[in-house]
Amino acid sequence: MMYGGVDPSIADSNALELYFDSEIKALVLWGTDPSCSCPASGGGAVNDQRAKGVKTVVIDPPFTQDAAKADIWLPIRPGTDVALMMAWIRYIIEHRLYDAEFVLKWTNLPYLVDTETKLMPRAAVSSDPAVPDTFYVWDKRTDSMQPLAYPWDDALEGTFTVDGRVYKTGFTMLKEQVADFTPERAAEICWLDADRIVKAIRLFAENTPGGLAIGVATDQTPNSVQAAMGACTIDLLLGNVERPGALMQRFRTSGTFDMPNYPVPICADLLPDEQLRKRLGGNEHKGLGIWFAGHPSSILEAVLTGKPYPLRVWIDRSGNKLGAVADSKRWQKAMERLDLIVHMYMYPTSFSAYADILLPTEEWLETNMMVETCNTLCARQQVTHLWETVDETVIWSMLAKACADRGDEECRRAFDPEFMGKNLPYWSSEKEVFIHFLKRIDFDWEKLCWLTPYEYMPRRDWQTYYVYQWKDEKTGLAQGFNTPSKKLEIYLESMITLGRTGKPFSKCELPPASKDYEPLPYYLEPHESPVRDDEVSREFPLVLTSGRVPYYHHSTLRNIPFLREMYPAPEVWVNPRTAEGYGIETGDWVWVRSKRGEIRGIAVLTEGIGPGIVWMERFWNPETLNTKTHGWKEMNVNILTKADAPFNDVVGTYTLRAFQVQLEKADGAPEGVWLNPEDFKPWLPKPSGRTKEVFVK
């Protein structure tokens, strides 16, 4: 929303400058560890950049592989990221490390904000999307509030009173928002050293171009959206956008997809307004509209209480929900209340144990998929097909067809080209989906297979810099950014509109959220926190965060012998000074308990985590799938995590990281879990020829 381009996620392969010999000078990996989350892509790319002399700052509670290779490591207290970001912003402003000319010309920070409404008054409202509204600035020459036509401005800072109303520039609003966050204050909140914070800020700010990449860590606490805003603000203030060597870029695309690499047309415009308005949690957390998603905790409450309406059926297409959702024991209770549960996946997981119907899908080696990567399009091609499985793209269509045949009007219309309009009518094979997309570039699937990897554009043409400076043919002016003001909206006024109406994500107007969303980042101390002197922190004195190891991807791969033997059970990292009080040694099994439940893991005493903090890898145990635990109760971090309020205002994030736990030495491993390499032999692949195609009509 602030930039109007893609976020520079390394794990999602969006930080495209990393893959070339570019002008990057410094990188900040903030709660992201590409060596773990994507070793083969981003991990290798960041490694290449380091080898070329690119400086790195890693901000992460555990001493990750990337932290070990960083110039500066800031082992932040889990959940306090926004406080540190605000200190970065304050320092960058105070020491004039920002790109002043760029901020003046290309961000909305010079525009005046009405301090009462928090909105930016308009001198003129535009109905043409190519032309932005006209905002006010403070004109120094006449010492008055003047409308300033896009695109140039000349005053950045100040507080002004006009007709009894107080106006401040966006810049001043930002400056005041971060005023309390000195390096010393951030050091105190984040359990860091103030000098080291300053060194890290300077290393990044004085070595532009570069980029700051966040991972899912900051997405997993109720302060999530503010962390994304803070991260983006730091990069934008430094002018790290669309320059060669910046991670935020709008390079060209092939034009094949509606959403990047999204394999199924989403037909969002066809969803009836009344459906959109009653989406659970969708009015309170309107940011969810960007993903067309509902709010997990609101869904959980609806199942448990029947309010605002009861839910009866759960069709799930994902791995192990019980290993992935917060406070999974409550979800088990919810599942018992449902009439029908369907699980669509490649192999059985804990969730399957509670399902009434299983719909086995093809494994990735059995499916075809189109992939766009940099300036190439690739066809990932099926190499085998075993047993009775169906491509999941087709299963959805089959379900719709079955409902249509039984008289469901909406499902019948999904197959009607006239009703579907520009969208693809429902399909009978995944090839139909590919043709729908590929015909946009005059391709078909066979041609793509033959030419893979197909360079759809030479790299020089694809790697487009300074897109905001391109002339708009209609206005004759620089086209700016894909935002309402065409400027980088560091003062994110549209947060207020989003909260009140659902725009720009919702196609219809939604009732306002209970509270306005904030246009600037703010810090939220974790609800369960070691610095709160309350009952929770007394009983559960340690703060837990989790994270990834390179061998697993999300909740998958625990059933692969060559991976599982390397990491058979989750490690619980504890600083030796903390462990002393619990009489725990490396290799001991320990109980990890939160207010919500208890699990076990293997203690590892290491200096790689700070005192008072526990790091643990999430887990589930496919080997106990057919026991009473169904594999999700032994070592699953999400037994401990927190699904109740507070939530992030904008997108409703609950607490998957940064909550309170206690440790106790355990007598041994949970019953029935596999730990020795030989234990995993039953999961070794058994050679098989191609099996008969089975396709149930």
Next chain:
Amino acid sequence: MSRYIFVIDADRCIGCKGCQVACKAENGIGPGENRNRVFDVGPTGVFPDLEMYFLPVMCQQCEEPACVAACPTKACRRNEADAVVMIDAETCIACRACERACPYGALTLNRERRVMDKCTICEQLRREGEKPACVKNCPGNALYCGDIDDPDSAVSQLLAQTRPEHIHKLRDTGSHPGNYYILRNAAWQDLLPRELAERRGGRRQV
């Protein structure tokens, strides 16, 4: 004569252990058996002032291999052509003498085939002009192999471009290991794999 060895750029190893998996898949090595392993060396120091690097360990292609000396059937020997230490499956009796003799833990019992197993620098792939599985699959580009006697080989060139104080070998217990390690960005720790496994300061050392 040529001498094939590995040169390992430890600064470039990101500790993902992809090489272990790639080796197993290529060479048919079962669970609990390893031709190569990656160890965490560290963290050393006291929080938050720490150092850590990652150490891939495979057969060190010793000049006087302890495994060859220990083998009672002469199944374990050095190739004449490229000096790579090999095990002849026909004459190996799987007595595990070589495994006990090797200071680097580089030999493993292949339970399926009932023979001792070790890194051959993927002889079968090299014959086809390909690189070993570990080298091909290393996301960090940390692994290099080639003929150290050929001054134009990639390994010789890499060493020639590296300052001598950054070039290391695993501790020599008398067998004169052939592989080289490059480490610039951390202090080299003189530790053998079994000592690292005992320390296990970080992740599980499997």
